[in-house]
Amino acid sequence: MADTTIPGIKPLGKEKFWLGILLTPTVIGLVFGVLGSIVATIVLSFVQWDLIQPPTWVGFQNFIDLFTNTKFIKAMTTTITFAGLYVPGVVVISLFVALLMNRKIRGISIFRTIYFLPGVTSAVATAIVWNMIYGRDTGILNYIIEFFGGQPVCWLCNENALIAVVIVNIWGAIGEGMIIFLAGLQSVPRDYYEAATVDGAGNIQKFFHITLPLITPAIFFQTLITTINAFQAYEYVYMLTRRAGGESSVPVVVYSIYRNAFNYFNYGGASAQAIELAFIVIILMALYFWFERRFVVYD
Amino acid sequence: MKKQYLYVLLIGALLLSACGAKAPAEGVTEITVMQWGSPEELTVWQTITEEFQKVNPNIKVNVEVSDWDTYWTKVDTLFAAQTPPDIFAIDAPFYIDWQSRGALLNLQPYIDQTPGFLDGLYPKSLEVYHLDDGYYGLPRDFQTIVLFYNKDMFDAAGLEYPNDSWTYDDLRTAAKALTLDKDGDGKTDQYGFNYDTWDLEPGWGEVIWSYGGEIVSDDYTKTLLGEPKAMAGWQLLYDMMMVDKSIPDPIAAGEFGSDPFLAGIAAMTPMGHWAVPEYSTGGFNMDVAPLPKGPAGDRFTSVNSAGFVIAKDSKAPDAAWEFIKYATSEDAQKKLTELGFAIPVYQKVAESDVFLKQAAPINHQVFLDAIEYAKIKPSFKGYTEWSDVVGNALALIWSGEISLEEGIAALVVEADAVLNK
Numbered sequence: 001m002a003d004t005t006i007p008g009i010k011p012l013g014k015e016k017f018w019l020g021i022l023l024t025p026t027v028i029g030l031v032f033g034v035l036g037s038i039v040a041t042i043v044l045s046f047v048q049w050d051l052i053q054p055p056t057w058v059g060f061q062n063f064i065d066l067f068t069n070t071k072f073i074k075a076m077t078t079t080i081t082f083a084g085l086y087v088p089g090v091v092v093i094s095l096f097v098a099l100l101m102n103r104k105i106r107g108i109s110i111f112r113t114i115y116f117l118p119g120v121t122s123a124v125a126t127a128i129v130w131n132m133i134y135g136r137d138t139g140i141l142n143y144i145i146e147f148f149g150g151q152p153v154c155w156l157c158n159e160n161a162l163i164a165v166v167i168v169n170i171w172g173a174i175g176e177g178m179i180i181f182l183a184g185l186q187s188v189p190r191d192y193y194e195a196a197t198v199d200g201a202g203n204i205q206k207f208f209h210i211t212l213p214l215i216t217p218a219i220f221f222q223t224l225i226t227t228i229n230a231f232q233a234y235e236y237v238y239m240l241t242r243r244a245g246g247e248s249s250v251p252v253v254v255y256s257i258y259r260n261a262f263n264y265f266n267y268g269g270a271s272a273q274a275i276e277l278a279f280i281v282i283i284l285m286a287l288y289f290w291f292e293r294r295f296v297v298y299d
Numbered sequence: 300m301k302k303q304y305l306y307v308l309l310i311g312a313l314l315l316s317a318c319g320a321k322a323p324a325e326g327v328t329e330i331t332v333m334q335w336g337s338p339e340e341l342t343v344w345q346t347i348t349e350e351f352q353k354v355n356p357n358i359k360v361n362v363e364v365s366d367w368d369t370y371w372t373k374v375d376t377l378f379a380a381q382t383p384p385d386i387f388a389i390d391a392p393f394y395i396d397w398q399s400r401g402a403l404l405n406l407q408p409y410i411d412q413t414p415g416f417l418d419g420l421y422p423k424s425l426e427v428y429h430l431d432d433g434y435y436g437l438p439r440d441f442q443t444i445v446l447f448y449n450k451d452m453f454d455a456a457g458l459e460y461p462n463d464s465w466t467y468d469d470l471r472t473a474a475k476a477l478t479l480d481k482d483g484d485g486k487t488d489q490y491g492f493n494y495d496t497w498d499l500e501p502g503w504g505e506v507i508w509s510y511g512g513e514i515v516s517d518d519y520t521k522t523l524l525g526e527p528k529a530m531a532g533w534q535l536l537y538d539m540m541m542v543d544k545s546i547p548d549p550i551a552a553g554e555f556g557s558d559p560f561l562a563g564i565a566a567m568t569p570m571g572h573w574a575v576p577e578y579s580t581g582g583f584n585m586d587v588a589p590l591p592k593g594p595a596g597d598r599f600t601s602v603n604s605a606g607f608v609i610a611k612d613s614k615a616p617d618a619a620w621e622f623i624k625y626a627t628s629e630d631a632q633k634k635l636t637e638l639g640f641a642i643p644v645y646q647k648v649a650e651s652d653v654f655l656k657q658a659a660p661i662n663h664q665v666f667l668d669a670i671e672y673a674k675i676k677p678s679f680k681g682y683t684e685w686s687d688v689v690g691n692a693l694a695l696i697w698s699g700e701i702s703l704e705e706g707i708a709a710l711v712v713e714a715d716a717v718l719n720k
């Protein structure tokens with residue numbers, strides 16, 4: 001890696017001392033909180049433990065069991081399908097919104113704020129509002145459909161629920177994606193466009209030949225973050241599809257991990273699920289970085 | 300430079316003070332009692348605790364109350380940290396799960412030292428806690444399931460109120476008559492009946508029993524919900540929801556905040572006494588009747604209790620026992636009854652005006668009569684996971700994705716897999 005340290009920021013004598021003091025709490029937190037729990041999860045995935053009785057070593061049995069655990073397989077399928085719909089949805093739509101928002105018009109900051117609002121609103125509260133929209137008998141969406149003579153749809157019923165939930169999650173993520181893309185768009189030098197205009201390029205040509213190649217770093221970053229979020233998505237999904245008894249009609253892996261650990265006293269199995277989930281995300285990340293080396297343009 | 304060291308000292312002092320622990324006063328034993336419940340329940344338990352501390356000045360009780368979901372996460376975490384609460388409340392179906400893991404203290408030696416201690420308590424409420432080598436927990440209060448009905452809806456329809464001669468066929472007929480589309484827009488505005496489609500109590504468990512069916516085998520290795528008699532019970536619930544449409548399906552019920560009876564859009568519901576305070580705020584007149592009889596003339600309901608257990612690793616088991624003893628005493632049971640949620644396990648209190656003449660103007664005697672024909676809600680190892688598998692399988696039937704026969708067949712396979720883990 002190239003040395004990009006700017007001389008003025010390099011800590012000197014006395015500053016080094018303070019750097020150490022001020023970073024200590026964070027470092028302690030990281031070592032014990034994050035690193036510690038990663039190590040603990042790996043160890044736990046090889047044992048059978050219910051918190052009270054001493055753990056027993058079971059080797060890879062927890063991982064082998066996952067292949068026959070129908071509930072886990074369903075949760076994993078749901079999570080992967082969810083990610084498959086959610087990631088492209090968020091990237092494409094938030095890029096589109098960013099393009100709309102990347103212009104000098106009166107009140108643009110108000111529009112940008114509106115798009116960003118879902119990101120700073122309580123997920124539970126917004127999920128309740130979406131429940132009112134999606135409701136089969138009392139929902140606003142069906143009221144509109146019926147007003148125009150259509151047949152009411154059960155949005156949160158089994159075959160539609162996943163799509164309905166993906167839509168809400170995309171809606172909630174547009175704001176943050178827009179910020180990333182706006183930053184990317186604003187770093188594209190204006191004279192490139194002026195040169196293209198002189199050469200007689202249209203808007204669409206400019207987008208595909210100038211904008212898109214130059215914001216590949218932003219697209220890469222956004223895809224990466226969105227993928228990680230997709231595998232961790234939980235609040236909206238649960239709030240919209242929960243059943244009595246704490247289960248959900250759109251089960252996701254994160255929730256399955258929680259249920260196994262805290263409700264079924266199965267800490268080993270829960271840890272194995274967590275590691276399998278992390279493993280899938282790591283493979284995806286490796287793929288992304290491979291793509292990055294080939295297609296992402298840094299100037 | 301000097302100033303720098305001062306800062307370091309300050310930061311160090313802050314860190315140290317954060318780690319410091321309080322030393323308990325000499326001669327006083329501190330115990331922690333954890334429960335799930337509402338803020339009102341916390342207030343009542345604090346009064347009970349104050350009374351207890353007056354009698355036992357050497358014991359200091361810290362009561363902690365949290366809502367149901369966070370409660371179990373908290374208890375789990377405290378056990379993992381090997382600092383379990385001395386006493387914690389337990390729902391009877393989870394009792395075996397905890398006991399079988401060696402987490403609970405055997406209370407039998409204490410009970411033996413207190414002759415006649417169990418005499419005042421309802422025998423049926425004790426059954427579930429009694430194991431081969433004694434009691435590992437004791438009930439605090441309990442619940443029977445009866446039929447709640449909305450008197451206003453019956454009056455408006457000109458129907459007779461439910462009574463103790465009703466069969467489930469009578470219930471079905473009345474429910475059908477009480478299912479109305481008041482504004483003629485093709486959508487049901489009032490349902491005849493509603494029950495929680497998820498758990499066996501309150502709702503489908505009582506129906507299965509009344510139809511002569513069983514839920515699990517006595518040794519808890521087989522789910523019996525697919526046997527012919529149980530299927531007859533399922534068929535009734537299925538026909539009421541799918542054919543008569545007198546029971547809202549879970550999606551419709553969910554749009555009314557999950558309890559259509561409370562929302563004033565369902566005329567009848569099987570429910571326990573815990574719902575009385577909330578239902579009293581519903582703005583309708585209600586009363587209760589016994590659950591209907593099954594086709595063979597048998598009547599069954601379920602009884603379930605909440606109890607107290609002592610952690611095996613409690614540092615102060617003697618003090619904890621004193622508290623449990625007090626919690627089942629007449630004084631404490633009276634205060635608990637005044638909350639209006641549950642039936643006290645202390646029989647004399649239950650049969651006194653404290654329980655029977657509560658503020659809610661319903662026939663509280665029905666709940667006590669139900670004890671006689673009640674079966675105990677099953678409690679076995681892995682109950683939570685079994686209950687989730689059953690609930691998920693049922694959800695597919697009620698959403699219309701799968702037929703009743705196929706759904707129950709799949710349910711039995713999945714549920715048995717959990718039982719035989």
